[in-house]
Amino acid sequence: MKSLAELQAIRDRARSQVILRENNDNAIRVLVGMATCGIAAGARPVLNAMVEEVAKRGLANVTVTQTGCIGICQFEPVVEIVTPGQEKVTYVKMTPEKAVRVVNDHLVNGNVVTEYTIGANS
């Protein structure tokens, strides 16, 4: 180890894995529906895209979790975003591409992607 910068680089690289293990009660929670219906409709790539994009953006205050059937199987894959103190946003018929946009627009910039929400699709 020759410099603090070198240490810092290793730290930044390894951080995203460990941060997953912190219990953060104030975090924004991203819930991906992963019951049989969700998995069948392709929720798994959506979940992975979410996780990767959140890590890439270094969003320490966001946890991505899977959840069971939300009850609207015809709209799967479903992703819910729960921000403390705000109303829950439900995105439907998600794809990995849509997931990336939701992370960027919604989680980074705070703009809900209205056209993917359940309101625009029902």
Next chain:
Amino acid sequence: MYRSNVLVCGGTGCTSSNSELIISKLKEEIAVRGLDKEVNVIRTGCFGLCALGPIMIVYPEGSFYSRVTPEDVPEIVEEHLLKGRIVKRLLYQETIVDDNTIKSLNHTPFYEKQNRVALRNCGVINPECIDEYIAVDGYTALGKVLTEMTPEEVVDVVKASGLRGRGGAGFPTGLKWSFAAKNQADQKYVCCNADEGDPGAFMDRSVLEGDPHSVLEAMAIAGYAIGSSQGYIYVRAEYPIAVKRLQIAIDQAREYGLLGKNIFNTGFDFDIGLRLGAGAFVCGEETALMTSIEGKRGEPRPRPPFPAVKGLFQKPTILNNVETYANITQIILKGADWFASMGTEKSKGTKVFALGGKIKHTGLVEVPMGTTLREIVEEIGGGVPDGHTFKAAQTGGPSGGCIPASYLDIPIDYDNLLSIGAMMGSGGLIVMDDTTCMVDIAKFFLEFTVDESCGKCTPCRIGTRRLLEVLEKITSGNGAMEDLDRLEELCYYLKENSLCALGQTAPNPVLSTLRYFRDEYVAHVTEHRCPAGVCKALTNYFILEDKCRGCTLCARNCPVGAITGSVKVPHVIDTKKCIKCGACMEKCKFSAIIKK
């Protein structure tokens, strides 16, 4: 990029209850379902709640599964990792609120009162991966001291923090470092005492198993502070997991150039070697430990000269305990004031206790100094199980003493414990209930010190043996009141005349039980009675006539035929034939057999 982390305890406790098999099965099941790119399985150090092991925690949900068996693994993988449905039947009950909400482990009674400083990374990171340690700011403190601070400043910060040695006696760490720093020599040494020998103590082992790099980093910082280029960790060979992980950590740190030559390009050299002890209790004593590292028989030597003047190989040396080192990096990173803000006036920071004995949640807890015994036993530890009552807590192992129930509300720190005849020691905390005989406990610890005395000095070698003989006389019902006075006299003689701390503290269990439980000693001597019903020679088994249904179960299980009686008629035990094995009492379904 993993979306989920599964942490499985790989500490000694959980490993002995099959966590290795759980990990391999977990990896297998995850691979079968094609999740191996998404789910990361990590073998960590001890989580603390050893009573519930083997333990598994799944992030990001933070679901805490306890008493997991290899048979549970397919269900966890299928339900939780694949489908996102938490397996409720395996969740630690105290994390379930109402029916549907699950709270995080940090909000359960066991963890809520804790403040984990020394244990901060145990159960969180993979101890065999240096990158994970670096991810939680590892080696940043070393970088900081080497690039921004002078050795004097490092010593001053440690002094100002008020950190005292966690190995037992509580000597101020900064002061110790300043002594060694002042002495000039061509070579100085930094040693780590990882020879944890107290019965019932396992906090050092857990730190080494769960976070070995924090000890290495702190030793390097100490090396810089006193001007040393060589460290030694003296660890007992009975801790194979700790030894293995330390070696892995040392290798990784060398590979990254965090140990070795010219660390951080500052011209500072420091390396660490492992030395394995054969498990002799006396080698935890500082001079005996250094003699043992030198390759000689581990016997203590007289002080002064103190190790800071002439220690290992006659060179200035500092020796700190594992837990002491585990605090150092945090003090450097967060500052002396932060550390000094925790604890009591004269004992700063936190202390790790190994909770054991008659308590619901056996395990590791770390609380701020000054936490009361009641908080530790009743709130964190969940109290004494099976309807029994708290009688005493034994702290500090063979060097310590018993704290009776009347002192449950005393804030625990170094000075308070000494004032009531106990001591912090390394932090073993053994809870005893009303089924424990205090004379027998004193005898137990004396048997231990008799075995472990190195024999170099006469007071310890012969004195502990004589003490034990008197205790044996009392527990066998042949004691006289004069024996109690003889015990005390001998105790004080040993304290004053032994060469090292082993002999000086060996009488402590006797003195403290005599002080708080003298009535039990008196009952043994004058009434030939063991109030707790432990001492065999003084206890007899009886059948309660009104409760006995004459089921004959006891008579059939008695190995010596001491129980007689006909079917449906109350039975009788012949106390002359009875060998007091207790088999009858265990088998009786009607609680009709008592011992007194």
